Amino acid sequence: MAISNIHETLLMYTKQKSQINEELSSVMMNILNASSEQADSQAKYNDKQNQLYYQYYSTDPDTYMLETENLEQEHELELANLNSWEKELEVSKNNLETKLNEITTFENTWTKLLQTNIKNDFSYGGVQQ
Numbered sequence: 603m604a605i606s607n608i609h610e611t612l613l614m615y616t617k618q619k620s621q622i623n624e625e626l627s628s629v630m631m632n633i634l635n636a637s638s639e640q641a642d643s644q645a646k647y648n649d650k651q652n653q654l655y656y657q658y659y660s661t662d663p664d665t666y667m668l669e670t671e672n673l674e675q676e677h678e679l680e681l682a683n684l685n686s687w688e689k690e691l692e693v694s695k696n697n698l699e700t701k702l703n704e705i706t707t708f709e710n711t712w713t714k715l716l717q718t719n720i721k722n723d724f725s726y727g728g729v730q731q
Contacts, residue, residue: 605723608716615709619702626698629691636688640681647677 650673658666 605716605719608712608719611712612709612716615705615712618705619709622698622702622705626695626702629695629698633688633691633695636684636691640684640688643677643680643684647673 651670654666654669654673658669
């Protein structure tokens with residue numbers, strides 16, 4: 603009976619690990635998306651910066667400076683939002699990895715207990731002395 607209870611406990615840990623791995627996979631994909639969005643944002647910023655340069659720099663330097671400052675402020679705000687999102691994802695990732703490590707430790711402990719119980723059952727025929 604004890605062995606079947608341990609098997610059930612191990613199955614519960616396996617299920618929990620599977621759920622956490624699924625969540626972790628989702629968080630890792632979001633981290634990848636955040637990095638991609640930062641690269642896209644930087645590329646768009648560079649393109650707009652070049653466009654402003656060719657449009658205003660030689661003809662209207664004051665407008666060029668104003669437009670450049672506005673563009674830079676928008677870009678910094680967007681990067682700040684993306685960095686904030688990425689930090690939140692990193693915290694989630696770390697929490698999930700911690701949970702996964704805890705469950706793995708519990709699972710290892712229960713596996714050793716199961717092995718000990720099986721060994722004792724075969725060594726003593728299931729009869730306690």
